[in-house]
Amino acid sequence: MLLSANSLSLSYNGHNVVEGFNLSIPKRTIVGLVGPNGSGKTTILRALAGLIEPRAGTALVQGKHASRLDKRLRARQIGWVPQQESAAWPLTVAEVVRLGRAPHRGWLMPFTAEDMDIVESALARADLLALQHRPVNKLSGGEFQRVLIARVLAQEPEALLLDEPTASLDIHHQIQVLDLVRGLVHEKGLSVVMAIHDLNLAVRYCDQLVLLNRGRQVSAGTPEEVLTPQNLHTVFGVNAQLYRDPWGAWAVSVQ
Amino acid sequence: MTRTTSIFIGLTALLLVLSLLSLGMGAVSISPSETLAALSGNPVKESHATILWDFRVARVLLVILCGSALASAGSAFQGLFRNPLADPYIVGASGGAALGATLAVVFDRTVPIGVAGFLGALGAVLIVYAIAEASNFGSVVSLLLAGAAMSTMLSAIVSLLLLLSDEVLHEIFSWLMGGFSGRSWSHLTQASLAAFLGIAITLPMSRALDALSAGESSAEALGLDLRRARLLIVIGASLSTAAAVSASGIIGFVGLIAPHLARRLVGASHAVVIPASMLLGSILLLIADDLARTIAAPLELPVGVFTALLGGPFFLYLLRNPKGL
Numbered sequence: 001m002l003l004s005a006n007s008l009s010l011s012y013n014g015h016n017v018v019e020g021f022n023l024s025i026p027k028r029t030i031v032g033l034v035g036p037n038g039s040g041k042t043t044i045l046r047a048l049a050g051l052i053e054p055r056a057g058t059a060l061v062q063g064k065h066a067s068r069l070d071k072r073l074r075a076r077q078i079g080w081v082p083q084q085e086s087a088a089w090p091l092t093v094a095e096v097v098r099l100g101r102a103p104h105r106g107w108l109m110p111f112t113a114e115d116m117d118i119v120e121s122a123l124a125r126a127d128l129l130a131l132q133h134r135p136v137n138k139l140s141g142g143e144f145q146r147v148l149i150a151r152v153l154a155q156e157p158e159a160l161l162l163d164e165p166t167a168s169l170d171i172h173h174q175i176q177v178l179d180l181v182r183g184l185v186h187e188k189g190l191s192v193v194m195a196i197h198d199l200n201l202a203v204r205y206c207d208q209l210v211l212l213n214r215g216r217q218v219s220a221g222t223p224e225e226v227l228t229p230q231n232l233h234t235v236f237g238v239n240a241q242l243y244r245d246p247w248g249a250w251a252v253s254v255q
Numbered sequence: 256m257t258r259t260t261s262i263f264i265g266l267t268a269l270l271l272v273l274s275l276l277s278l279g280m281g282a283v284s285i286s287p288s289e290t291l292a293a294l295s296g297n298p299v300k301e302s303h304a305t306i307l308w309d310f311r312v313a314r315v316l317l318v319i320l321c322g323s324a325l326a327s328a329g330s331a332f333q334g335l336f337r338n339p340l341a342d343p344y345i346v347g348a349s350g351g352a353a354l355g356a357t358l359a360v361v362f363d364r365t366v367p368i369g370v371a372g373f374l375g376a377l378g379a380v381l382i383v384y385a386i387a388e389a390s391n392f393g394s395v396v397s398l399l400l401a402g403a404a405m406s407t408m409l410s411a412i413v414s415l416l417l418l419l420s421d422e423v424l425h426e427i428f429s430w431l432m433g434g435f436s437g438r439s440w441s442h443l444t445q446a447s448l449a450a451f452l453g454i455a456i457t458l459p460m461s462r463a464l465d466a467l468s469a470g471e472s473s474a475e476a477l478g479l480d481l482r483r484a485r486l487l488i489v490i491g492a493s494l495s496t497a498a499a500v501s502a503s504g505i506i507g508f509v510g511l512i513a514p515h516l517a518r519r520l521v522g523a524s525h526a527v528v529i530p531a532s533m534l535l536g537s538i539l540l541l542i543a544d545d546l547a548r549t550i551a552a553p554l555e556l557p558v559g560v561f562t563a564l565l566g567g568p569f570f571l572y573l574l575r576n577p578k579g580l
Contacts (some may be wrong), residue, residue, distance in 0.1 A: 051472050075478030082476075088337035088468040089523035099466050103478035135523070155477070210274045 099155030326536025328508025351379025431561025508566020
């Protein structure tokens with residue numbers, strides 16, 4: 001098990017936002033964190049990435065405390081993509097994506113031809129080749145989000161932590177990014193945890209879901225086990241249920 | 256040849272030409288060809304060699320050293336604070352170095368000026384950094400307020416020290432105004448150790464500074480050890496600032512402007528921004544120093560006055576539109 005959380009309790013700005021969260025993420029699996037705003041999804045991802053110290057419980061990467069691992073080693077194992085990022089300086093798209101190679105090459109050594117190839121293929125997979133010399137502060141929200149995806153692809157981690165990876169994308173790029181993630185999961189056996197608002201995308205792409213409400217785990221399991229009409233009503237306050245869409249995939253219908 | 260390479264060649268050529276012209280300026284005017292002749296050991300007049308080697312070469316080299324050091328520190332502070340308004344002066348490093356150096360002079364130089372200046376700069380930056388971090392780190396306002404409060408406080412302490420120790424008052428006062436008047440080889444050798452060390456620490460932090468552009472969490476997720484990186488950046492930039500301040504007093508705005516011009520010319524990657532800033536900082540400071548010693552000749556004005564006159568409006572422009580560059 002690459003990643004696991006055991007009785008994880010987390011605080012953010014002095015408030016207790018997550019209580020007793022448990023999760024273990026098998027290889028080759030996409031786990032979706034779903035729940036209303038403020039249910040603790042982002043904070044859980046930050047803890048799994050080792051960026052915050054748990055108040056209680058543990059977030060483990062291959063059995064070791066995520067927040068205490070050597071930073072470069074951790075960055076080769078876990079890629080974290082924030083929901084939003086602001087660039088202080090107008091680095092180009094390629095320069096930003098190249099930073100994904102830093103965990104492999106370090107902070108001093110020049111990037112190698114191999115790094116450049118990996119960066120190029122990451123740019124290609126995120127549909128950014130045409131924009132690679134553009135300063136990142138001149139991109140739309142969706143383009144910037146694809147830059148973050150490309151950077152984490154260049155990072156070649158074993159687990160991906162994605163915080164609302166499709167929030168600012170149009171439907172074409174939503175599907176493109178999630179197909180890409182699913183492809184990587186099958187191809188390289190990645191483990192993925194993503195916080196995702198859109199329940200239709202969640203049921204379509206996630207193998208397992210964890211439903212959160214106010215920092216507590218309400219339910220976990222396959223999409224149809226988790227998104228029951230009762231759970232949807234309790235957590236989101238809507239009358240809704242899963243159904244098979246015309247292509248045979250799960251979708252959510254709201255009354 | 257890439258655009259970046261040609262810009263570096265152009266800037267280096269400009270710096271060399273300006274240096275040659277600066278060497279010729281002064282009470283005794285020496286033409287560029289006479290300067291070259293004297294430097295290569297075949298002076299047209301014997302006095303040229305004396306004037307150049309005893310006074311002007313050291314001064315021009317010191318101006319270049321201070322310009323580079325301030326610009327390198329400015330790039331590093333802007334990158335660390337993720338803030339286009341940061342520079343050694345704004346973040347309190349210059350003020351801290353001035354206080355340290357003044358204390359060293361007042362206490363009969365029991366601690367070398369350069370060391371005292373470095374400790375002062377480091378202390379001031381760490382305090383400003385801690386305050387800016389505690390109150391919504393990275394926001395323009397908290398940094399500027401913390402820096403302004405720190406600089407005002409430090410200059411008040413310096414003024415108090417000056418009032419209490421009147422015999423060194425004039426010496427320190429004219430030094431604080433910022434200038435290269437009467438500077439020679441001894442100042443150059445003293446300043447160069449700290450400046451080279453500071454720059455040697457700062458340059459290898461380029462990729463870390465690029466990562467910090469994405470914010471601290473993202474930089475950490477990319478494998479950067481934040482604490483270590485921040486500390487090295489602050490130490491490198493404080494050393495370069497202290498070198499410049501202890502050699503030439505407080506010279507504002509060079510460290511602010513040079514990185515901005517550099518980003519306009521060569522892009523935002525720190526591996527090119529820092530060296531390009533150093534060239535631009537040297538060029539700007541040479542121009543300011545030439546103006547300072549020729550505009551009211553034979554009277555020599557403090558160079559800090561000219562960098563402030565050039566840089567003040569630029570700073571106000573940035574403040575109005577901080578993301579504009």
